[in-house]
Amino acid sequence: MRILLIEDDLVLGSAIQDQLASEGYSVDRVERLGAAESALSVASYDLILLDLMLPDGRGIPFLRTLRKQGQNTPVIILTAMDQISDRIEGLNAGADDYLVKPFDLSELTARIGSVARRYSGNPNPLITVGELQIDLAARKILRNQQPVALTGREWALLEAFLGSPGQLLSKAKLEDKLYSFDAEIESNTIEVLVSRLRKKLGAGLILTERGLGYRLGPAQDAASE
DSSP, X not given: OEEEEEOOOHHHHHHHHHHHHHTTOEEEEESSHHHHHHHHHHOOOSEEEEESEETTEEHHHHHHHHHHTTOOOOEEEEESOXXXXXXXXXXHTTOSEEEESXXXXXXXXXXXXXXHHHHHTOOXXXXXXXXXXXXXXXXXXXXXXXXXXXXXXXXXXXXHHXXXXXXXXXXXXXXXXXXXXXXXXXXXXXXHHHHHHHHHHOTTSEEEETTTEEEEOGGGOEEEO
16 A cells, blocks of 8 residues: 655654554655645655645645546545534545644554554455455464465565456566665565565465556455455
């Protein structure tokens, strides 16, 4: 999942970016609305984390403009404004969730997962893929009832496939979802991650279409429990 973080507090912004990166998310962080507009014009994001008070304007008008333009990327507001009226204004402007500062970073991670599942059409975090039982909320996997541990990047790649079951995903698209603008990507990174997932979760989980990309195996279709 690729996330755009719009936050001008350097300490908090760095903490959020580091936390989400450790969970396998790709995060582009900007400190102004103008920079956010530029980022949105060149990259596709799965989620926006939006502070309401930025040096060059307020987040609510920015959000309203996004929605009027047809931008339906989910948005979670992060702000110190804790009045009920502020929350109502944010939700009415098109936010999907509203988190008041200070907040626990683990709660933010849980909110991100919840919003992502709603948009993927799978509000139930428990899914079955072949011999795998996957709890997306807790980030736990059982293979034949035995726990399997994944790294943050492996989780991010698996979630990309689960979010597009049966669809062909190019290497470039997977890199775009997994890495931010300033990340250094080695040429074989996706191949290495796919190999690791196959080793841990089953050789038939991810199929390669030579020269085109990868897809979740047809015999491994995901089904909600």
